[in-house]
Amino acid sequence: MAAASKDQELRQLQNKIKALAENISSLNQQKNQANAELKRIEQQYGETSRTMQNLDEQVNVKQQRIDEIQQEIQLQNGWLLTQQTQLAEQVKTAHALGRQEQLKLLLNQQDINRSSRIMTYYRYFNQARLEQLQYINASLQLLTTLEQEKLQEKQGLAKLIAENKLLQKQLVLSKAERKHILLQIKQDYKDNRKQLSRLKENEKQLKQLISKLDQVTQAEVATKITAQSFSKSKGKLSWPVRGKIIKSFGNHRAGGKWNGVLIKAREGSKITAIAHGQIIFSDWFKGYGLLVIIKHDKNYMSLYAFNQSLYGEVGDWVNAGDMIATLGNSGGREKAGLYFEIRKKNKPLNPKKWCKKRR
Known part of the structure; x- marks a missing residue:
């Protein structure tokens, strides 16, 4: 009964989290049509990129299977050639003995024991030939099956490649559309004062978002704190992605300071969770693009912004090292x-003090 009650509480809480994420528009109101369009394009781009990555994985699986089938075909062809050679030798030997040899042996009863031994040999010899023929037939059937499977795999591969090419065209169009929108936004914020105001407003909205998410998830996450709390992991956490830190915590930026770090890495690189926790936000957010927020316990959470694609949904529980996104330049970033x-209770902390020292 207690377990059922807990499950119901969990479902209710996850529904609250999802509802909050869906209705977060009050914190994420767009001030112009350009930002709304940027959100649409970057979400579409992220979905397309994720689909392409899945297709690439399927293409690799198909190609590996085709290679495996080709190896099996080569092995079968080699084995078949050996069997055919052995059968040819048997036929040649039988021919040398002569077709009437068995009949002669039956008529010649001078040495019954010798005749019996030779007749037994003939039976074994004929049985061996029959078995050899059966093996050859089975091998030929297997080769036919392998060739058919190879053809099917190649057709499936061609279909996946065609889908991938179509998605690549869509990505090119999305990039061009995004570039046009960014130019429009840049023109809108050409005035430095407007740009400063925009950055401050984005940061203010993020704080409000985190506060609301924190309130909603407080009770549930508190019941699932692991024996080793997040605070004990200070200095031991793995970085979410390999790359070069180009903006450090506390560095100056327009309108204030960096509350985290900016890591430069190859677009599409896998981003992983730094510790066990629950995804409490996974969506596009103005100024931060495709954003993931993970709650680790009642005090701590981690944020991952500017992503290309998102791989987790609100309410999902993740472990350290689980893939949650791919690296990108959403949110209007150029690079x-x-x-x-x-963060600890909405207060930014220096990631360098929490993650392992970089070599």
Whole structure:
């Protein structure tokens, strides 16, 4: 009964989290049509990129299977050639003995024991030939099956490649559309004062978002704190992605300071969770693009922004090292990079003090 009650509480809480994420528009109101369009394009781009990555994985699986089938065909052809050679030798030997040899042996009863031994030999010899023929037939059937499977795999591979090419065209169009929108936004914020105001407003909205998410998830996450709390992991956490830190915690930026770190890495790189926790936000957010927020316990959470694609949904529980996104340049960024924060009760902390020292 207690377990059922807990399950019901969990479902209710996850529904609250999802509802909050869906209705977060009050914190994420767009001030102009350009930002709304940027959100649409970057979400579409992220979905397309994720689909392409899945297709690439399927293409690799298909190609590996085709290679395996080709190896099996080569082995079968080699084995078949050996069997055919052995059968040819048997036929040649039988021919040398002569077709009437068995009949002669039956008529010649001078040495009954010798005749019996030779007749037994003939039976074994004929049985061996029959078995050899059966093996050859089975091998030929297997080769036919392998060739058919190879053809099917090649057709499936061709279909996946065609789908991938179509998605690549869509990505090119999305990039061009995004570039046009960014130029429009840049023109809108040409005035430095407007740009400063925009950055401050984005940060203010993020704080409000985190506060609301924190309130909703407080009770549930508190019941699932692991024996080793997040605070004991200070200095031991793995970084979410390999790359170069180009903006450190506390560095100056327009309108204030960086509350986290900006890591430069290859676009499409896998981004992983730094510790066990629950995804409490996974969506596009103005100024931060495709954003993931993970709650680790009642005090701590981590943020991952500017992503290309999102791989987790609100309510999902993740472990350290689980893939949650791919690195990108969403949120209106010109260059690919990951913006990464760690917070304690909505207070930013220096990630360098929490993650392992970089070599």
